[in-house]
Amino acid sequence: FLGEQCCTMKILTLLSLLATHLSASSVNIEENAGQFFSSGHTNNWAVLVCTSRFWFNYRHVANTLSVYRSVKRLGIPDSHIVLMLADDMACNHRNPKPATVFSHKNMELNVYGDDVEVDYRGYEVTVENFLRVLTGRLPPSTPRSKRLLSDDRSNILIYLTGHGGNGFLKFQDSEEISNVELADAFEQMWQKRRYNELLFIIDTCQGASMYERFYSPNLMALASSQVGEDSLSHQPDLAIGVHLMDRYTFYLLEFLEDIHPSSKANMNDLFKVCPKSQCVSTPGHRTDLFLRDPGSALITDFFGSVRKVEITMETINLTEPIQQVDGSVSDGSSVVPPGVHR
Amino acid sequence: IIVGVPLWWRTTETYRAWLPVSQINELSNLQLQLSAEVEVVFARGTVTPEQQKKVPLTQIQDEEHTVDGDLFINAVCLVVTKIRRLQGNICLKCVFSRGHSFEVQDMDVYVGQRRTALLRIGAQMRVGKTLDQLLAHLEPRIKQVLQVMSFSHTDISAALSDRVRLSPGNKESIADSMRTFKSSPGYEITFSLLNPDPKSHRLHWDIEGAVQTYIQPLLTKLASVANFSIDSQTLYYAMLGVNPRFDSSLSAYTLHSDSLAHVINPVEARLGSNAASSNPVLNFLLYVPDAHHSPLYIHDRKKQEVPSNAFHSPRWGGIMVYNVNGFYGPEAVFPVDVNINMAKVMGVFLAQLRLLLGVQSSTAPSGFLVAPCGSNGLADWELDRLMWSRSVENVATATTTITSLAQLLEQIGNIVINDNIAEQVSSAVTSLQLAVAELETGNLRFALQYSKEAILASERAFFDPSLLHLLYFPDDQKFAIYIPLFLPMCVPILLSLLKIVSDARQKRREKQAKKD
Numbered sequence: 001f002l003g004e005q006c007c008t009m010k011i012l013t014l015l016s017l018l019a020t021h022l023s024a025s026s027v028n029i030e031e032n033a034g035q036f037f038s039s040g041h042t043n044n045w046a047v048l049v050c051t052s053r054f055w056f057n058y059r060h061v062a063n064t065l066s067v068y069r070s071v072k073r074l075g076i077p078d079s080h081i082v083l084m085l086a087d088d089m090a091c092n093h094r095n096p097k098p099a100t101v102f103s104h105k106n107m108e109l110n111v112y113g114d115d116v117e118v119d120y121r122g123y124e125v126t127v128e129n130f131l132r133v134l135t136g137r138l139p140p141s142t143p144r145s146k147r148l149l150s151d152d153r154s155n156i157l158i159y160l161t162g163h164g165g166n167g168f169l170k171f172q173d174s175e176e177i178s179n180v181e182l183a184d185a186f187e188q189m190w191q192k193r194r195y196n197e198l199l200f201i202i203d204t205c206q207g208a209s210m211y212e213r214f215y216s217p218n219l220m221a222l223a224s225s226q227v228g229e230d231s232l233s234h235q236p237d238l239a240i241g242v243h244l245m246d247r248y249t250f251y252l253l254e255f256l257e258d259i260h261p262s263s264k265a266n267m268n269d270l271f272k273v274c275p276k277s278q279c280v281s282t283p284g285h286r287t288d289l290f291l292r293d294p295g296s297a298l299i300t301d302f303f304g305s306v307r308k309v310e311i312t313m314e315t316i317n318l319t320e321p322i323q324q325v326d327g328s329v330s331d332g333s334s335v336v337p338p339g340v341h342r
Numbered sequence: 343i344i345v346g347v348p349l350w351w352r353t354t355e356t357y358r359a360w361l362p363v364s365q366i367n368e369l370s371n372l373q374l375q376l377s378a379e380v381e382v383v384f385a386r387g388t389v390t391p392e393q394q395k396k397v398p399l400t401q402i403q404d405e406e407h408t409v410d411g412d413l414f415i416n417a418v419c420l421v422v423t424k425i426r427r428l429q430g431n432i433c434l435k436c437v438f439s440r441g442h443s444f445e446v447q448d449m450d451v452y453v454g455q456r457r458t459a460l461l462r463i464g465a466q467m468r469v470g471k472t473l474d475q476l477l478a479h480l481e482p483r484i485k486q487v488l489q490v491m492s493f494s495h496t497d498i499s500a501a502l503s504d505r506v507r508l509s510p511g512n513k514e515s516i517a518d519s520m521r522t523f524k525s526s527p528g529y530e531i532t533f534s535l536l537n538p539d540p541k542s543h544r545l546h547w548d549i550e551g552a553v554q555t556y557i558q559p560l561l562t563k564l565a566s567v568a569n570f571s572i573d574s575q576t577l578y579y580a581m582l583g584v585n586p587r588f589d590s591s592l593s594a595y596t597l598h599s600d601s602l603a604h605v606i607n608p609v610e611a612r613l614g615s616n617a618a619s620s621n622p623v624l625n626f627l628l629y630v631p632d633a634h635h636s637p638l639y640i641h642d643r644k645k646q647e648v649p650s651n652a653f654h655s656p657r658w659g660g661i662m663v664y665n666v667n668g669f670y671g672p673e674a675v676f677p678v679d680v681n682i683n684m685a686k687v688m689g690v691f692l693a694q695l696r697l698l699l700g701v702q703s704s705t706a707p708s709g710f711l712v713a714p715c716g717s718n719g720l721a722d723w724e725l726d727r728l729m730w731s732r733s734v735e736n737v738a739t740a741t742t743t744i745t746s747l748a749q750l751l752e753q754i755g756n757i758v759i760n761d762n763i764a765e766q767v768s769s770a771v772t773s774l775q776l777a778v779a780e781l782e783t784g785n786l787r788f789a790l791q792y793s794k795e796a797i798l799a800s801e802r803a804f805f806d807p808s809l810l811h812l813l814y815f816p817d818d819q820k821f822a823i824y825i826p827l828f829l830p831m832c833v834p835i836l837l838s839l840l841k842i843v844s845d846a847r848q849k850r851r852e853k854q855a856k857k858d
Binding site: 040042043075076077078079128131132135136137138139143144147149151152153188191192193261262305306307308309310311312313314315316317318319320321322323 | 548654746
């Protein structure tokens with residue numbers, strides 16, 4: 001058979017390399033594969049919506065911005081956050097401290113910060129735009145930052161706040177979204193596999209009515225109050241003159257401040273946030289559509305963005321010299337002594 | 343009433359163009375037949391001349407696999423044995439082991455760079471055995487080779503993971519399916535050079551030349567699968583988010599694999615992306631540690647150094663740490679000019695690119711020796727493999743999209759279906775039918791092309807901005823709207839109808855009374 005003798009040495013060395021490589025990589029895959037199975041997601045998205053406008057709804061904007069800050073701190077980048085705010089607080093004529101939105105009495109924490117990226121502001125926050133973002137039916141001219149480009153391995157956090165009622169949520173005093181529409185939108189997302197798992201948090205009056213109609217798999221929902229109850233605000237600030245935050249989100253934030261990217265706290269801890277003694281209303285949650293056990297779902301699975309990582313075991317041996325784009329050839333690494341510049 | 347009711351009906355009707363619903367329902371019972379052509383060539387001396395004449399020319403092997411109960415796939419293998427020239431898609435050579443050929447132990451199959459595999463028949467199959475025994479010995483081995491080079495049950499199940507949730511069978515295959523980017527018509531690749539310490543290092547990298555020489559051949563070969571657009575950037579003062587530890591035994595800084603997961607997020611915020619396209623982005627980062635933290639090595643879980651000094655994240659991209667402290671001495675004048683060895687860097691990035699695109703399969707079974715991929719970075723059979731799984735994935739995704747769109751439009755009676763949507767749906771259905779037919783005959787290129795067309799059309803139809811359902815009217819609202827309008831009108835009409843009926847009855851009684 002043609003010229004094996006000269007090839008045997010090469011094949012032998014190749015084989016020995018291959019053998020060691022095979023054994024090493026099989027062990028590594030075992031170990032690395034372990035971290036894949038806690039959750040099936042590879043990326044995280046967040047859709048944060050504040051559905052109110054006007055100065056006296058300051059607390060809703062502060063709610064949303066506080067969640068935005070936490071989510072960014074735990075690792076989700078702006079490119080993966082769709083933030084919808086009326087954004088009329090920071091530069092409002094009635095704001096005694098312009099360009100700030102505070103979430104705590106005594107103006108301790110300015111949640112507006114200097115790197116807020118609002119994707120839908122002002123009159124763009126409508127039911128139609130919200131549903132378009134969720135289902136992906138945006139006109140082709142929409143830029144990347146305004147789209148929810150999730151895939152079947154994305155965990156999405158959806159946070160809604162504003163004024164609501166039994167079965168509906170009011171958008172900017174002019175329209176409403178009903179719980180049926182929301183459930184249908186989630187079903188369309190599921191049909192197109194636009195999410196792996198979805199966490200839905202709503203902080204409005206009678207918030208539990210909004211998740212009653214969900215029927216798609218892998219949804220977990222939390223609300224700040226049951227049907228028939230009102231969600232109350234936390235504390236007014238006498239200098240600014242309005243209530244700064246809602247109770248549920250305030251205690252939610254206190255809980256999230258203790259979470260860091262490598263924390264192992266799970267969803268059961270989240271359900272305990274804001275008991276009736278602190279919140280006055282009874283927070284509710286719904287986990288029957290969620291396939292995993294909530295105790296095994298980490299907080300950072302939704303609020304943070306912990307990447308799965310694999311070590312690259314193989315490299316390809318490239319021996320060709322680099323062709324310059326204009327055709328000539330140059331060689332590899334060298335140090336140019338100082339004083340001689342290319 | 344005669345004029346009003348039809349008029350009201352027509353004006354409140356919504357325009358719905360016709361959709362081929364029956365064909366869509368047919369498609370939803372997805373029955374795929376995949377056939378791969380194999381040619382088996384017996385090398386001289388493996389079969390005796392008498393046996394040569396008796397070798398069957400074609401042998402079709404059917405294997406039925408069910409995936410999640412309602413899906414059937416038949417993998418059909420046409421085995422054509424010829425003694426002569428090499429043609430066709432895959433060529434297996436059955437080699438008789440002579441004294442000094444293939445002395446390598448434990449290796450029975452050698453998979454080449456194009457579409458050839460060399461199969462060694464063991465010593466026990468020498469002359470003296472009958473043809474039937476020989477063929478019986480060969481069949482399972484040929485099947486195994488085919489599974490490596492074309493498609494296997496796990497590959498197809500992974501490609502269909504859209505429709506069926508992959509049951510946690512094989513850990514490796516799940517890791518593979520999570521790592522690979524989903525099939526998309528285009529991808530964007532971004533190479534970034536991160537220089538956290540421009541005061542010490544002035545880095546030069548010939549990215550254009552490197553991309554042209556090393557990456558472009560691979561992408562050109564993959565042109566039938568997807569479009570690629572490449573850009574590059576340099577980021578200054580970009581730090582890693584984690585603090586490396588100093589290891590005095592190595593006198594170097596180390597990054598443990600547990601902390602690697604937190605490296606990506608702080609950097610990602612600073613990486614840009616093309617605002618105009620919605621294609622998935624693959625990021626490849628080259629990080630040159632600052633002078634105070636050089637050299638920096640990545641350690642795996644067993645605290646051993648990683649030879650490539652690189653890691654990757656599924657569906658995101660890869661990061662490589664490139665140490666430059668070896669290129670200058672302690673008395674160097676800062677900033678030092680450094681030319682980066684692009685061959686080494688691109689070797690790593692190319693390997694990561696292959697993994698992320700799904701070209702690299704999981705490890706071959708024992709006894710297989712796979713030739714290293716050529717200068718393109720892609721062997722022909724690897725491309726075939728990718729094309730198989732992409733075609734199946736595209737067909738499955740397009741079918742799901744079209745079926746769910748049809749269901750949605752049926753359910754919601756008052757969504758307007760424009761003509762262009764109906765057109766897209768019809769063209770998607772046609773492309774799907776063509777793709778399934780091509781898969782059956784084994785024409786990979788055409789199957790992939792049709793499946794891509796099907797996906798584009800179905801996505802365009804599904805995500806058309808006009809299909810937004812905002813017309814949810816709960817029943818009590820419907821009553822609340824219509825009753826105040828119609829009730830006052832209906833009252834005098836009803837009363838007069840009653841009056842007419844009672845008048846007619848009275849007249850009839852009077853008539854009867856008159857008759858009597």
